[in-house]
Each structure stands twice: as structure tokens, then as C-alpha cells.
Amino acid sequence: xxxxxxxxxxxxxxxxxxxxxxxxxxxxxxxxxxxxxxxxxxxxxxxxxxxxxxxxxxxxxxxxxxxxxxxxxxxxxxxxxxxxxxxxxxxxxxxxxxxxxxxxxxxxxxxxxxxxxxxxxxxxxxxxxxxxxxxxxxxxxxxxxxxxxxxxxxxxxxxxxxxxxxxxxxxxxxxxxxxxxxxxxxxxxxxxxxxxxxxxxxxxxxxxxxxxxxxxxxxxxxxxxxxxxxxxxxxxxxxxxxxxxxxxxxxxxxxxxxxxxxxxxxxxxxxxxxxxxxxxxxxxxxxxxxxxxxxxxxxxxxxxxxxxxxxxxxxxxxxxxxxxxxxxxxxxxxxxxxxxxxxxxxxxxxxxxxxxxxxxxxxxxxxxxxxxxxxxxxxxxxxxxxxxxxxxxxxxxxxxxxxxxxxxxxxxxxxxxxxxxxxxxxxxxxxxxxxxxxxxxxxxxxxxxxxxxxxxxxxxxxxxxxxxxx
Amino acid sequence: xxxxxxxxxxxxxxxxxxxxxxxxxxxxxxxxxxxxxxxxxxxxxxxxxxxxxxxxxxxxxxxxxxxxxxxxxxxxxxxxxxxxxxxxxxxxxxxxxxxxxxxxxxxxxxxxxxxxxxxxxxxxxxxxxxxxxxxxxxxxxxxxxxxxxxxxxxxxxxxxxxxxxxxxxxxxxxxxxxxxxxxxxxxxxxxxxxxxxxxxxxxxxxxxxxxxxxxxxxxxxxxxxxxxxxxxxxxxxxxxxxxxxxxxxxxxxxxxxxxxxxxxxxxxxxxxxxxxxxxxxxxxxxxxxxxxxxxxxxxxxxxxxxxxxxxxxxxxxxxxxxxxxxxxxxxxxxxxxxxxxxxxxxxxxxxxxxxxxxx
Numbered sequence: 001x002x003x004x005x006x007x008x009x010x011x012x013x014x015x016x017x018x019x020x021x022x023x024x025x026x027x028x029x030x031x032x033x034x035x036x037x038x039x040x041x042x043x044x045x046x047x048x049x050x051x052x053x054x055x056x057x058x059x060x061x062x063x064x065x066x067x068x069x070x071x072x073x074x075x076x077x078x079x080x081x082x083x084x085x086x087x088x089x090x091x092x093x094x095x096x097x098x099x100x101x102x103x104x105x106x107x108x109x110x111x112x113x114x115x116x117x118x119x120x121x122x123x124x125x126x127x128x129x130x131x132x133x134x135x136x137x138x139x140x141x142x143x144x145x146x147x148x149x150x151x152x153x154x155x156x157x158x159x160x161x162x163x164x165x166x167x168x169x170x171x172x173x174x175x176x177x178x179x180x181x182x183x184x185x186x187x188x189x190x191x192x193x194x195x196x197x198x199x200x201x202x203x204x205x206x207x208x209x210x211x212x213x214x215x216x217x218x219x220x221x222x223x224x225x226x227x228x229x230x231x232x233x234x235x236x237x238x239x240x241x242x243x244x245x246x247x248x249x250x251x252x253x254x255x256x257x258x259x260x261x262x263x264x265x266x267x268x269x270x271x272x273x274x275x276x277x278x279x280x281x282x283x284x285x286x287x288x289x290x291x292x293x294x295x296x297x298x299x300x301x302x303x304x305x306x307x308x309x310x311x312x313x314x315x316x317x318x319x320x321x322x323x324x325x326x327x328x329x330x331x332x333x334x335x336x337x338x339x340x341x342x343x344x345x346x347x348x349x350x351x352x353x354x355x356x357x358x359x360x361x362x363x364x365x366x367x368x369x370x371x372x373x374x375x376x377x378x379x380x381x382x383x384x385x386x387x388x389x390x391x392x393x394x395x396x397x398x399x400x401x402x403x404x405x406x407x408x409x410x411x412x413x414x415x416x417x418x419x420x421x422x423x424x425x426x427x428x429x430x431x432x433x434x435x436x437x438x439x440x441x442x443x444x445x446x447x448x449x450x451x452x453x454x455x456x457x458x459x460x461x462x463x464x465x466x467x468x469x470x
Numbered sequence: 471x472x473x474x475x476x477x478x479x480x481x482x483x484x485x486x487x488x489x490x491x492x493x494x495x496x497x498x499x500x501x502x503x504x505x506x507x508x509x510x511x512x513x514x515x516x517x518x519x520x521x522x523x524x525x526x527x528x529x530x531x532x533x534x535x536x537x538x539x540x541x542x543x544x545x546x547x548x549x550x551x552x553x554x555x556x557x558x559x560x561x562x563x564x565x566x567x568x569x570x571x572x573x574x575x576x577x578x579x580x581x582x583x584x585x586x587x588x589x590x591x592x593x594x595x596x597x598x599x600x601x602x603x604x605x606x607x608x609x610x611x612x613x614x615x616x617x618x619x620x621x622x623x624x625x626x627x628x629x630x631x632x633x634x635x636x637x638x639x640x641x642x643x644x645x646x647x648x649x650x651x652x653x654x655x656x657x658x659x660x661x662x663x664x665x666x667x668x669x670x671x672x673x674x675x676x677x678x679x680x681x682x683x684x685x686x687x688x689x690x691x692x693x694x695x696x697x698x699x700x701x702x703x704x705x706x707x708x709x710x711x712x713x714x715x716x717x718x719x720x721x722x723x724x725x726x727x728x729x730x731x732x733x734x735x736x737x738x739x740x741x742x743x744x745x746x747x748x749x750x751x752x753x754x755x756x757x758x759x760x761x762x763x764x765x766x767x768x769x770x771x772x773x774x775x776x777x778x779x780x781x782x783x784x785x786x787x788x789x790x791x792x793x794x795x796x797x798x799x800x801x802x803x804x805x806x807x808x809x810x811x812x813x814x815x816x817x818x819x820x821x822x823x824x825x826x827x828x829x
Contacts, residue, residue, distance in 0.1 A: 070481035070489075335483075364486055369741070387726075387756040394482050396748040397766060402707075402738035405767040412721075412753045412760040 028086040031213065033079045035059060038183050041085050045151055045186065050163060058172040058182025065176040072300045072329040072358070077244050077274045084184040086128040086211040094135045103127050110237065112206050119450060120233075121201035122147045126218055128211050129186040140199060146192040147203055150219055153190040162190065165221055169252040169280045169308070177248045177276040177302075181217050185250065188218035193228040195256075202231040202264075202450060207249070209238040209273075215246035222252070224259040231262040233453065237297065240270035244299075247273055253281035255289050257311060262290040264449055266457060269297035271327050276302050285311030285340075292448045293320035294457050295332050304362060306335035309343035309371075316345045321445040323461070324357030324389070333362040333395075338371035338404075347378040348444050353389035364396040365406060372403035382412040383441055435461075471496055473536060475529040475630065476658050476687035479718050480752060488714065488748050491656055491685045493630075498539035499570030499600065505562040508547070509555035509585075516543040522576045525606040527634030528658025528687045537604050540572035544606070547587070551580030551610070558586035558616075558805040563601055565593030565624045573603040579613040581638075588808045589631070590620040595651065597624030604632040609641040611665065616804045617645045620812060623652030625680070632658040639665035639694070646802050648812070649676035649684055660689040663697035663728075674703040675799035677792065678711035687716045688732075692758075696727040703734040704799065706792040710742035718750040719760050726757040736766045737795065739788055 029037055038059050042052045067074070093099055096113050107113060107125050116123040122136030124147070136147040146158065153162050172182035189205045209216045224230050238245060247269060255261050261281070269275055275298040281289040291305045307316030318334040336345035351359040361380045382391040393410045415437050423433035439446075439461050446454040477490040508514055522544065527533055537544075547559050563573060579585055591601060601623070609615045615635065623629045629652050635643055649655055661670040670690055678684045690699035701717055719730035736745050749762040769791060777787045800816070803809035 068484065070483070362482055364483055366486075372741075382751075382753070384753065384756040384758075387723075389756070391753045392480060393751045393762075394480060394748070396482055396486050396488055397746065397764065398486060398488075399738065399745045399747075399766050400743075402741050402743055402768060404738070406764070407766075408747075408749070408762075408764040410749070410751060410760075410762050412751050413758065414756050 026086065026088060028083050028211065028214070031081050031083045033059070033084060033180070033184070037084060041184055041186060044085065048154060048159070051154065055183050058179050061172045062176060062179035062183055065179055067176055071302055071331050074274055074300055077246060081213055081243065082246050083211065083214045084217065085186055086214045087130040088127065088132065093133055096133060099132050103132050106208055106210070107133070107206065110206065110208070115204065119201065120204050121199055122203040124149065124189045124205040126187045126205065126207045128209060128214060129216065131187050136203070143197045144194040145197060145199055146190065148190055150188045150190045150221060158190065158192065161192070161223065162221065165223065165252065165254060167250070167252070169282055170250050170278050174278065178250065178278050181219070181248050181250045181278070184215070185217045185219045188220045188249070191222040191230065191232065193224045193230045195225040196227045198229040199231070202233045204233040204235065207234070207236040209245055209247065212241040213243045213245065215248065218249045220249070220251040222261065223254045224256055224261045226256040227258045228256065229260045231264065234263070234265045237268045238270045238273060241272050243272065245270070245273045246276065248276045251279040253289060255281055255283040255287040257285045257287060260288040260290070262292065264292040264453065266294045266453060267297055268460070271297065271299050273298045274300050279305040280308065281306070281316070282308045282310055283314040283316065286313040287311060288315040291318045291320070291334065292445060294445050295320065295322040295330055296460055298330060299327060301330040301332055303332045304335050306337070307345060308337045308339060309345065310339045312340045312342055314340060314343045318347045318349070319444050319448050320349045321442040322351040322359050324351070324353045324359035326355035326357060329358040331360040331362055335364045336366070336376065338367040338374045338376070340371060342373040343371055344374060345376045347380070349380045350441055350444055351382045351391060352385060352438060352441065353382070353391045354385035356388045358390040360392040360394060362394045364398070366398045367400060367404045367406065369400045372401050374404045376406045378408045380410045381441070383438070384412070384414045471498070471536070471539070473532045475532050475656060476685055476716060477530050478716050478748065478750065479689060479720055480750060482748065488716065488746055491714070496536065497570060498536055499572050500540060501542045501573050502563060502566065502569055502571035502601065504564070504573060507557070507560040509557040509559055512547060512549065512555060514545040514547055516545055518544070519546050519548065519576065519578045521608045521636065522546065522578065522606045525608065525634040525636045526660055526662060527604060527606065527632045528660040528689055529630060529632035529656065530658065533602070533604055533630065533632040533658070536602060537572060537574050542572050542574045544574040544576045546576040546578065547585065549577065549579045549583040549585045552582045553580065554584040558588050558808065560588045560805070560808065561590070563589070563591050563603060565591055565597050565599060565601060565627050567594065567597045567599060569599035569601060571601040575603065576606045578608045579610050579615055581611040582613060583610065584614045586616040586618070586805050588618040588805050590622070590808070591629055591652070592622045593624055595625055598626035599624065600628045602630035602632070607635040609635060609637050609643060611638045612640040613638070614642040615644070617643065618803050618805060618808060620648045620650070620808070621652055621655050622650045623655065625651070626653050628654040630656040633660070635661045637661065637663050637665050637668035637670070639667060641665055641668040643670045644804070645670070645672040646799060647672065647674040648796065648799060649678070650796070652682065654683045655685070657686045659687070660691060661699065663690060663692045663699060664694050666695045666697070668694055668697050670699045672701045673799050673802050674701070675796045676705040676713070677708070677796055678705070678713050679708040681710045683712040685714045689718045689720065690730060691720050691722065692725045692728045692730065693722045695725060697725055698728065699730040701732040704795040705734070706737045706739060706795060707743035707745055708739045712744040714746045716748050717762065718752065719762070720752040721755045721758045721760060723754045725755050728755070728758045730758070730760045732762045734764045737769065737788070737792060738767055739792065
């Protein structure tokens, strides 16, 4: 007789946990963070002088900035052991056939070329520190949409635009790892959607970190002009190593008047990853940013996408699910700053903790004096699946005008015995009932994703709830 | 000395400046003579009682240091097992002009006993000074503590009120806090729900006006099984007042079957106010249920419409609703004498205000 299924195991990561050996075609700098290394990266990338100086200034800021006194411990991360730049010797291509076989095989396994053919308007694929593939469909490019790697944009016709916007929303002084990013950033995408253009099919960037002990520091800069629309999807994964890897990317979104951007992320880094990522959007009059976020991987995460609502009537929505399993300490949430009248922010999050995982929801809503008529609503729910896990909620609200309405509600608890009992009375097994409840609990994110990605996310949960209940 | 008080049990983003309150250049004063009414048959003693020293408080270790540096002896009420004195222990700390006072009190409630303790600050509305008081309680098995604190300080008065309560099995604690005036008020309340089935209910009301500031830290530390914490706050901010509320429910490992609930409802009357709220739930145990909610802003449209249809102006509606929030908590004061005294004084003040408005 089969063993009674009584507990929920960790996510099955075998789909993502394959690795390529570094060979003669791999070029990597020595580990550590010094002025020489930063200059070497700058040389590698043939930076314009302003960028070279920017990197060096960021390094100075990094060295002077203390680590924050809140959040999960990152004692296991030693920058002396992190390689900040790794690349393959082959150049980036717009044709999968030109991508080195082992790298192409990696992205094939992850389903990226298939997704490009069936459901995407363009794809960028980054492997370690550099993009290996970048392409955008002709019909989208013909509308004037620019989707390219950020290094090319630095030297092309958009160089001034990059200089004007690069790390202006997330300055290196923001925090220690923003400064680190400013010093050693490499790879990432630049997107420009011209006025009035609606990109109905999503663009996607996929980041793969293959090298053990390496860091990935891609920069994503997106400008959506007046009245335009874009859905951008970001995916990330890495094989698991027994040394620390670091991801300190940066995303800057500029959302113009009446424009909308939907930014979806399925984060599935391996459990040796320190994910210290920074994402921020500046939203102009009647513009809207929608953050959709699924956090499943990483050993430690600090991730709080921020929406700065700068124009009258600007809006933000943040929908997320965080799943913390064994060995994971995921500190996630969001920030909203209301800087103009009649702005609104809406937050809807779910977090699940199991097998000793720690999940923290951390947020801040700031309504400034000039944001009269603004509204904010936050709902966060946490589910504890066993008695060895932990779940915290730390939401902050700072309201500086009486002409605002702010609401907040949070719940922490376990799966109710009544719900299980009810479902079992309808002929559903206990294990299936638990799986159904957890899937339903996370559906706030699933229903916001394109079908293919919702399926991927649900598969992640189902793998965990079905295959691994033992 | 610099005091860092009212710390969050888990820090958050530093730029929000919510993690703690920092008071600079605080000098340890002396105990000020308070008006004390002791229940018949009981007395206050300065002999140290075991367990009180170790009780953790809401304002934190710096308050312990301040009390120690001031060299103030703790005055302790001991309530024998099974005792249920009819009168409350009433302590009135006068807000004297120029005072720099540090007072310390405590109470040990024996098994099955009951005590009502009322601590109030009151005095000349124009006075300027500093007053800090720390209260520590050990509430025994199945004992009940009713704690009432009323702060009505001078317009230039700085007050720190720091409380720590250790709860035994089945202990029941009901706290009523009213913050009515004072330039800067800091309130710490930590309830250590150690005993199985122990319970905290905190009903809090505040009105902060002018450029005054209220900084609160309420912390329910739930370690015992089947414990329950409830914290309900209702407040009104006017003029350029500032308010900070930190509310934490901490479900520690082993507190299975426990629940926690905190709610804050803040009415913002004038446009210059600043309201900060950070309600935490920390959860290290599966079999618990924690909820928190906050509503911050103006009155609901339906209430406004209903009351306007009864002939009230918007200004009158806000005034009535603000008074109602305070009155609702005043009614929960279990000590008849303290409740009537406060009610009468508030009525007098209201009449004076209305006379001034008519002029």
C-alpha cells in the first residue's frame, strides 16, 4: 500500500537544474570587486567616458555605503568570491542558429525559442553577463518599437536617451547593491515604445546564470511613450551550485502620460542565489504600471518593486505570489509613492511558507501632501503549510494629507480544517484538497499572466503539491 | 542621554523613519510626588518583588536605563491571591511647570485576583516639562488586570508612558488608553502572553492636534498556547499633528491555537497632518490566526450623506464623529470614579470650546 501522503515537498527544480561546463570559449574576470575589475568591465564593453566615470563613482559609493540593518542575513555572500563578469567568446546574434550549441540547448530546454515562435513579439536571452540572442518581430519593429541590448543602445542613435535615463530612477546612492550594480552592470535590455503604439504581444527577456560563483547584473531600461502600451515578461533561472551566486539587476521603467506597462516576472533562481534586485517605475499623468510577480527561487531575496506616481491620475497595481521552501528566506513586497493628486495604488499579495522556508511581505505606501484625492488599498495573505516555517508581514503606511483614503488588511494562517473536511466530504483526497487550495490561493498571479506562463507557474506549484507529496 | 525607544521587533526600510523613536538630550530626573489612592487594605511598597525586574516593556531597554539612572524606586502594589478590591489604584502624575520627572510603578497580582489600576497625567494646559513613568505588572494564574492610562499633558509637555505586562496561565488583561493632549507623547505597551489561554484586549483612543506628536508601540508577544491578543485603536488627527503607530503581534514557536487581531481607524481632519502606521504580524507557528487592518483618511461617503441629511454641516459631522471615537473608549473605563471624572472634565472643555466658537 502506498505511503500516506502527509506533507508538501520542495519545488522540483530538475527542469532548471542543469549546467554547462565552462570551456575554452568562456571568458571570466577574476573574483572580487576592485577598481581594476570595474575598469576591465568598462574596457570590455567599450563604455563611453561618462559611463566609465559613472561605474567608478558607483564603486566609491558601494565602498562607503553600509548594509541595511533590516531584512534577511546575507552573511554567506562574500564579494571577494563573486566573479562580476563572465561571457562566452561568441558575439550576440539575432539568429538562434548562430548561438553556441550548449547555450542554445539551455534555452531550448527552458522553452524560450518555442515561446518566441508562438507567443512573443521579441526575445532577449542573456547567458551569464552578456546577451547571446536578441530579436524582435518585423511587424513590431516597423511600428518604431526599439528592443535591443543596452550596450548597443549606448553606442547607437539612442545613446542620448540612455544617458538621460540610465540609473536616474534608481541612483547608485539608493542602497549598497544599487551602487554595486552601477559599478559592474552588464547586459540587459533597452525598450522604447513610441507614442500611441500598442505592443499587443509581450516582449520577453530571459536571464540565465550558468557560471558557479558568478554575479549577474543586467540592466533593463524601458521607456513607454505617451499613450503607448507594453507587456514585458522577465524570466530567470540558474542551476544550483554549492557556492553563492549573486543577482543584483536593476529595472527602470518610464511610463509616459496615458501609457501602460505590464511587467511580469517569474523568478526561479536556484537556492544558492542571493537575489538583491531593484525595480522601479516612474508613472506620468494617467499612466499605469502593473507589476505581476511570482517569486519561487533564490536562497535569499530582497525584492520590492517601487512605483513612483508622479502625474495626476497615475496608477499602480502590484500582484504577487511568493513561495518559500526549504533553505529559502524570501523578503518580498512593494513600495508606492503618491506624488500627485488622484493617484491610486492597489496591492494584492499571497505568500506561502513550507519546509522551513521564511517568507516576509514588506511594503510601504507613502502619500505625500500634494497627492490629494489619492487612494491606496493593500491586501496581503500568508499561508503556513507546516510548523517549521515562518511568515511575517511588515507593511508601512505614511499619509501626509487628509484628502486620501488608505486601506490595509492582512491575514496569516494555515489551511482551514473545515475547508479540507468539506472537500473530502465531496470525495476529494486530503492531498488533492490541499493542492487545490494552495493553487487557488496563488491564483491572483496566475490569472494575470499570459496562458503559457500561468501554466508554467501552476506547473511549478503542481509539481510541488502532487509529485512531491510523499 | 539619548533614548531609543518604541522599537519595532523587526526593522524595515530606514528611510521611512519608523523603526524607533529617538529622543536626544534626555536627562534622568527625579520621582515627582503623585497623588495616589490605594485600594482599602492594600499598600504600596518599595520592596522589590521577584519577577518584576525582568518584565520587558513596550518602550524597551532604554527606559529601564533611564529609570535606573534616575535612581527611582519602584512602588509596587501586591494583590493577594483571590483578592478583588473594590477600589482602583489611582495614580495622578501632575504636569508641573518645569518638571523633569521619572516615576516607576509595579503590581503583582496573585492567582485568581483582580485589580484595576488607573494612571493619569494631568495639569495646567500651558505647562512645560518632562515626565516619564514606567509600569511593570506580573499577572498571575487566572488573575485579571484592568489598566487605564489617561494622558492629558500640557501643551508643551513631553511624556513617556512605558508598560510591560507578564501574563500567567488564564490571565486576562484589559487596557484602556486615552491620549488627549500633550506636546509629545510616547507610549510603549508590551504584553508577554506567556501563560496558556492568557488574553490581552487593548482599547485605545487618541486625539492629536496643533503641532503635537503621538508615538505608540504596542507589542503582543505570544509564547503561550491558545493565547489571544486584540488591539483596537481609534484616533483623530487635526491641524499639523503627527502620529506614529507601531503594532506588532508576534506568534512565537509553541503558541499553537493562538490568535491575534489589530485594527486602527484614523480620521484625518486637517490637511497638515502626518499619519504613520505599521502593523506587523510575525509568525513562527503554523496553528495560529493573525489579522490586521487599517483605515486611514476621511469619513465614509455614506456616513457623510446620512448625517448631512440630518442637517449637520461637514464641519459639525467631523466634530461629532471625532468626539464619538473618544467617548466610545471613555465608556470602557472600568473604574466609575475615573470614568465620571474624565467625562465631566471633557464635557466642561467641550462647553468652553463651543462658547469660544460662538464668540
